Amino acid sequence: MRSHYCGDIQSSDIGAEVEISGWVHKRRDHGGVIFLDIRDLHGIVQVVFNPESKDTFDLADSCRSEFVINIKGLVRARIEGAINPKMATGEIEIEAQSLIIYSKALTPKFPLDDYQEVNEDVRLKNRFLDLRRPDVNDRLIKRSKITSKIRSVLESNNFHEIETPILTRATPEGARDYLVPSRVHPGEFFALPQSPQLFKQLLMIGGLDKYYQIAKCFRDEDLRADRQPEFTQVDIEASFVTTEDIINLGEDLITSLLAEFTNYEPIEVPRIKYKDAITKYGCDKPDLRIPLELEDISELMKNEEFKVFSGPANDPKARVVALRVPGAAELTRKKIDEYTDFVGKLGAKGLAYIKVVALEEENGLQSPILKFLDQATVNSVTSALKVENGDMIFFGAGNANVVNLSMSSLIKKLADDLDLYVSEWAPCWIVDFPMFERTKENKLTSLHHPFTLPVVTIDELANNPDEALACAYDFVLNGYELGGGSLRVHDPVMQSEIFKILGISSEEADEKFGFLLSALSSGCPPHGGIAFGLDRIVMLLTGTTNIRDVIAFPKTQSASCLLTNAPGEVTLSSTRGVTRAING
RNA sequence: GGUCCGGUAGUUCAAUCUGGUUAGAACGCCGCCCUGUCACGGCGGAGGUUGCGAGUUCGAGUCUCGUCCGGAUCGCCA
Numbered sequence: 001m002r003s004h005y006c007g008d009i010q011s012s013d014i015g016a017e018v019e020i021s022g023w024v025h026k027r028r029d030h031g032g033v034i035f036l037d038i039r040d041l042h043g044i045v046q047v048v049f050n051p052e053s054k055d056t057f058d059l060a061d062s063c064r065s066e067f068v069i070n071i072k073g074l075v076r077a078r079i080e081g082a083i084n085p086k087m088a089t090g091e092i093e094i095e096a097q098s099l100i101i102y103s104k105a106l107t108p109k110f111p112l113d114d115y116q117e118v119n120e121d122v123r124l125k126n127r128f129l130d131l132r133r134p135d136v137n138d139r140l141i142k143r144s145k146i147t148s149k150i151r152s153v154l155e156s157n158n159f160h161e162i163e164t165p166i167l168t169r170a171t172p173e174g175a176r177d178y179l180v181p182s183r184v185h186p187g188e189f190f191a192l193p194q195s196p197q198l199f200k201q202l203l204m205i206g207g208l209d210k211y212y213q214i215a216k217c218f219r220d221e222d223l224r225a226d227r228q229p230e231f232t233q234v235d236i237e238a239s240f241v242t243t244e245d246i247i248n249l250g251e252d253l254i255t256s257l258l259a260e261f262t263n264y265e266p267i268e269v270p271r272i273k274y275k276d277a278i279t280k281y282g283c284d285k286p287d288l289r290i291p292l293e294l295e296d297i298s299e300l301m302k303n304e305e306f307k308v309f310s311g312p313a314n315d316p317k318a319r320v321v322a323l324r325v326p327g328a329a330e331l332t333r334k335k336i337d338e339y340t341d342f343v344g345k346l347g348a349k350g351l352a353y354i355k356v357v358a359l360e361e362e363n364g365l366q367s368p369i370l371k372f373l374d375q376a377t378v379n380s381v382t383s384a385l386k387v388e389n390g391d392m393i394f395f396g397a398g399n400a401n402v403v404n405l406s407m408s409s410l411i412k413k414l415a416d417d418l419d420l421y422v423s424e425w426a427p428c429w430i431v432d433f434p435m436f437e438r439t440k441e442n443k444l445t446s447l448h449h450p451f452t453l454p455v456v457t458i459d460e461l462a463n464n465p466d467e468a469l470a471c472a473y474d475f476v477l478n479g480y481e482l483g484g485g486s487l488r489v490h491d492p493v494m495q496s497e498i499f500k501i502l503g504i505s506s507e508e509a510d511e512k513f514g515f516l517l518s519a520l521s522s523g524c525p526p527h528g529g530i531a532f533g534l535d536r537i538v539m540l541l542t543g544t545t546n547i548r549d550v551i552a553f554p555k556t557q558s559a560s561c562l563l564t565n566a567p568g569e570v571t572l573s574s575t576r577g578v579t580r581a582i583n584g
Numbered sequence: 585g586g587u588c589c590g591g592u593a594g595u596u597c598a599a600u601c602u603g604g605u606u607a608g609a610a611c612g613c614c615g616c617c618c619u620g621u622c623a624c625g626g627c628g629g630a631g632g633u634u635g636c637g638a639g640u641u642c643g644a645g646u647c648u649c650g651u652c653c654g655g656a657u658c659g660c661c662a
Binding site: 028033035064084118121172173174219223347448452556557 | 655
């Protein structure tokens with residue numbers, strides 16, 4: 001049905017008879033001559049119809065936008081003055097010899113050209129139209145190429161792609177599960193996997209040595225710009241490996257993608273300890289394209305009269321930080337108020353600042369808080385921050401979590417507003433994660449997951465779980481957590497101890513994880529792995545900030561599909577047996 | 585669950601702050617004209633339950649409350 005893709009026809013094809021199939025992109029009717037721009041996946045080409053062949057001309061006259069047609073014709077050079085340099089195929093055109101209309105089309109619900117932005121809900125309701133737009137299908141094609149490259153890197157490292165079940169068991173920890181009622185076992189449910197975590201460990205115990213999978217994962221949690229309820233992981237696990245082995249592999253994988261699909265210039269990927277990341281950036285996924293860091297000034301503020309600073313400085317659960325923003329002294333009062341409001345929504349009680357106007361002069365600093373602070377303390381702060389004239393210093397003080405969240409968010413906002421980015425690609429590893437963190441109820445919960453190998457011995461872990469570090473690592477790119485992994489526990493006694501620390505009774509552990517403990521007891525190789533978020537990788541490599549842009553049929557923020565109207569009610573016939581499953 | 589932004593022709597927006605005649609524009613669509621356009625052009629035309637429901641008012645697209653939908657974000661996401 002075609003000899004060429006529309007977008008591929010070039011001057012070298014002049015004189016050739018070609019056959020193309022595609023969609024009517026635009027019709028320009030000049031009365032005596034009709035131009036149809038025909039579009040397919042590769043691009044657009046202009047077809048010319050003259051009245052000499054009346055039937056074909058009349059057919060072309062009846063064509064409308066998005067009709068699906070077939071053209072046979074002769075490629076010829078455009079006449080002088082009619083060359084369109086804005087078009088990839090602008091030097092040639094097709095002189096139509098015949099036209100077949102395969103399929104008529106209603107007027108599209110929205111324009112498919114690039115001259116008008118269309119709201120996302122309209123696009124998602126008519127995704128089949130949206131997918132025809134080059135910038136949309138380009139991203140999906142690039143996703144396919146990225147996945148292919150991932151497979152080739154992993155295959156060349158002797159990894160084997162193995163599938164794991166979609167219908168599986170609910171897990172007690174972690175995200176909410178999507179549940180599937182079992183007809184055969186009334187009252188019982190499958191869960192869709194949050195990740196293939198346990199299966200890939202079982203594959204290692206099963207001697208498969210090196211596993212990977214492009215795996216669909218499901219988490220019934222609220223959505224974000226970079227989070228969908230079903231998403232895809234590049235899931236990797238290997239036996240007899242160290243942290244170093246996995247980090248090297250993960251880094252090779254991502255940097256080879258960056259090298260192939262971007263203008264990335266290789267750098268040594270820094271490794272940052274979790275604790276240092278929190279101290280310096282206020283978060284565990286810093287955007288290292290931004291040259292801003294928090295300076296902890298709690299020590300300096302301990303003896304100040306100013307309670308706003310000295311209070312948190314003397315509270316072990318609080319902190320006081322200063323943020324030097326080079327050249328930002330020009331920020332207006334209105335803008336500063338906006339930032340105060342911004343951090344306020346994240347829980348901060350205020351946003352103190354000092355403008356550095358003329359450091360060498362007596363009144364060279366401007367700030368409402370100067371009168372509350374000792375001059376020597378101010379001097380210590382300015383010298384610790386190495387400030388220069390024209391800088392702005394912002395302060396965060398209070399509960400450590402609030403300060404970290406608000407100041408790390410402020411850093412990203414300032415970077416956007418003031419265009420502070422100094423590089424295009426800034427990867428890093430975050431390492432030395434704690435094993436556990438405390439919930440609001442002061443219970444211990446896994447920071448990574450319960451199968452993570454601690455750095456310490458069983459006794460040390462049991463005696464001081466709060467301080468124990470994990471053999472875990474996250475890969476962060478431009479402020480996005482792209483992947484994370486760990487070495488896994490391969491000793492059933494250690495695994496039982498971790499369940500115990502997490503408050504999972506041995507009965508529950510046996511009931512939910514008996515198969516794992518039994519597997520660990522039957523000859524388990526030391527193993528570990530990592531999983532990358534494929535959607536986020538593609539998102540970054542295609543330059544978008546919205547995960548929906550790289551998924552063919554994404555869900556809205558309320559986890560529904562505007563195209564199919566899923567989820568929906570089910571008919572009685574399709575629920576046969578299932579109500580019994582739900583009601584027990 | 586919280587906070588914030590948005591919802592007006594098929595599409596993108598204006599009119600909302602400051603309530604007041606028949607809710608406008610562009611693109612698209614329909615008809616007529618046009619042999620070199622390419623976001624073609626000219627003339628004419630059709631197209632609206634202002635998301636939905638209450639309330640305030642002589643009068644509501646505009647103000648208030650509720651609700652639904654879309655988006656950003658906090659919580660949540662081992």
